[in-house]
Amino acid sequence: MIDVRNISKRYGSTVAVDGLSFTVRPGQVTGFLGPNGAGKSTTIRMMLGLDRPSAGEVLIDGRSYRSQVSPLRRVGALLEARSVHGGRSAYHHLLWLAQSNRIPRARVREVLTLVGLEGVSKRRVGGFSLGMVQRLGVAAALLGDPPVLLFDEPVNGLDPEGIRWIRDLMRGLAAEGRTVLVSSHLMSEMALTADHLVVIGRGRLLADSGVQEFVAEHSGSHVRIRTPEPERMRDVLTAAGLRVRTAEDGALEAYGAEAARIGELASAHRLTVHEVSAQGASLEEAFMRLTGDAVQYRAEGGR
Template sequence: MIDVTNLSKRYGDKVAVEELTFQVRPGIVTGFLGPNGAGKSTTMRMILGLDAPSAGTVTVNGRRYVEHLAPLREIGALLEARAVHTGRSARNHLLAMAATSGIPRRRVDEVIDLVGLREVAGKRAGGFSLGMGQRLGIAAAMLGDPKVVMLDEPVNGLDPEGILWIRHLLKALAAEGRTVFVSSHLMSEMALTADHLIVIGRGRLIADVPVAAFVAQAAHDTVRVRSPQAAELRDLLVGPEVTVSGGEPGLLEVSGLTLQQIGDRAAAAGLTLHELSAQQTSLEEAFMTLTRDAVEYTAAPTAGDVPAGRNVR
């Protein structure tokens, strides 16, 4: 388990993390989300003792990272996949880590097989692709067979097969009762992988909730209806708490009524429906909505976004 209590980090006048408090529990995959500059990497570095907190505490399995006699057996982490000696082979990189941590040599071959690098284990890590480097970083994180696994953007550079592999790996580790803490900007993957979310913005906690609850906070669910009698159907559905919009002929977007209610009204009026489907808020939409005020950098509007009558200089 990871316990973060009133954790803060300042660099001069800049506040990177401010009074964060949360727990990462075993047995589930916990996603760590936030816009660029939110303080995720700083928080992860403080968990590993790489940065000293300005205030607050963080413990891994009840102790600060530096207090563990065998830290690699407590927490395995991937923060920067390229943090390897480029002249060493993948196997020698892992052997060096094992030798300095009292880990048996046989474990090196186990993690090489785990991440699928057996065929290239003898090649220099400096020649690895980004995806191969990620796999090597994950092998290093798993070297001590740790109780806690913390990965920062583990799917970077992975192909679709690799993304599916890491998804299954994270779920399997959680199913074994380990604590799994993973940061990612790939919302579609987090929606499929994470059970719980820790979301921060500008160094502050925004949400500490199950994935479904996070999405529900920003829900604006609508029903998509396609009908050759869309105009008649619109008149039938519009009401004080019901909004109906249409982006193209024959298509309506309805909010304020359930799919069943719309279907029943259309059937009672004898109207034909070609499509009737619920359009639910995605994790990506919820993230964009709930972190809108915490974005550090906002792109200028593109030419197509500029309001009429305004000049771009």
């Protein structure tokens, strides 16, 4: 379990993370979502003790990363743009990591097989494709068989097969009871991978909920109604407990009921309708709406 307690991080006048608190629980994939520059990487770096919070603390299974006795056995991480010595073979890269963390040599073969690199383990990493480098990064994260795993934008630059592989892997790790946190700026990807979402913008918490709840609360799906009697229609819908707003073109938008129910209400009150249509909203739109202010601020404030 990861316990983020009121952490903040300033870089000069930039507030990268601003009083952030949330908990990442075991047995599920938690998506850590936010637009570019929201503070995801900074938060993950603070979880790993690579950056020190200006305030607050992060506890992993009750202790800070720095005070873990065998960190690689407690927490595995795949960071963005990781640098691997290009002249080394995959095997020697992992062996070096294993030996410096007192992890048995046999585990190197195990993780190479786990990520499907056993056939190329003697090749120089410098000649690896992005997908292979990513698999090697995952192998390193799994080396210490840790109960907690952090993945920072793991699907960036991967082809569809690689994306599916990472997704299945993360779900498998969570199913084994591990704590899995994965950052992304793509809502659509998280909807397929995560069970739980932590959404941040401008370094602040915007949402912390199950994926299903998030969809129900933020998807904004509604029914669009065009009628020559909008006032009366609005009264009928409101009386039936629905939330109604008027769109820019004068049509009504009703939230909280299916199109069929609205058709029935109109018919029961002898209201003429010219259109009753269900309007789905994608999760991506929900995410954009939620983080819109944060992004706008960034565009104005610049980096």
